[in-house]
Amino acid sequence: MALLEVKNLGISFGGLRAVDQFHVSIEKRQLYGLIGPNGAGKTTIFNLLTGVYKPTEGSILLDGISLVGKGPAQINQVGIARTFQNIRLFHKMTVLDNVKVALHNQIKYSVMEGVLRLPGYFKREKEMDKKALELLEVFNLHEEAGIIAANLPYGKQRKLEIARAMATNPKLILLDEPAAGMNPNETEELMENIRFIRDKFEMTILLIEHDMKLVAGICEQITVLNFGTELASGTPDMVLNDPKVITAYLGE
Known part of the structure; x- marks a missing residue:
């Protein structure tokens, strides 16, 4: 059974059909890419998967559990974490x-231990420090663990957001344009980071990205959206050489 199974997903905003009959099946430990022109519906799909929006129709199953109707916090507990196009x-x-903020869902101590700084508090804090590092x-x-996050260079802030998402111990992580604003060297390093977390943590990853080198370099399967509907789906070579994709995505 696929880790993520989405069927006939759709949402309308007033008279606008933003996503129509979207479907995707993502296996465990798969690196999957979701691409398309601006306004194609990519971020809307991320918002549907994470409970920010409620679908008009369709189903979303994560490891056999329905996510439809659940809020963002519940969906995070079930096992989906995400980053954002605009760093948060x-x-x-x-x-x-x-990173430790995200670990508090897993490593906990009582209010009394925290207020009185009992041994249990220091033990849990030490555990969180170790895991975060x-x-x-x-x-x-x-x-750079002691540096204020705002003082990090832009590319490192993007990586920090991924590290924080990883700290929630998700089954599936959604990366919204993780290479945006990065230079080529930073992008290459990020590709290695993404491969590493997939292999080390047996993570399943769905990413939105405009950097075609990154998508073709790490994704095993790709779905292309256009005006909220699937335009093509398959391996990177198949999809990126599809005439429909070239026309819609590259404008040729």
Whole structure:
């Protein structure tokens, strides 16, 4: 059974059909790409998968559990985490604390332990520090753990957002244009990071991206959207050489 199974997903805003009969099946540990022109409906689909929007019709199953009707917090608990096209960090907190915020759902201590600073509090804090630093090291951010997040370069802020999403221990992570604003060297390093987290953490990844080199370089399957409907689906070679995709996406 696929980890994520989406069938006939659709949503309308007033008279506008933003997504129509979208379907996708993503296997465990798969790297899957969702691409298309601006306004094709990619981020809308992410919002449907994470409970920001409620679908007009269709089904969403994660590991056999229906997500339709659940809110973002519930869906995160079931096992989906995401990043955003516009970075959303706690900018006044340290790099380490940004990741630790996400770990509080897994490593907990009682209110009494926290208020009185009992041994259980320090034990859990030490556990969170260790786990957060391990995740930061994946993205070569561990040496900057004490830096305020707002002071990180843009590319590293993007990586921090992925590390924080990973801290929720998801089954599926949705990356919304993770390479946006990065230079070629940063993009190449990010590709290696994404491959690494897939392999080390046995993670399933669905990403939206405009950087075609990144998509073709790491994704095993791709779906192309246009005006909220599927235009093509298949391997990167098949999809990126499809005349319909070239016309719609590249304008040729």
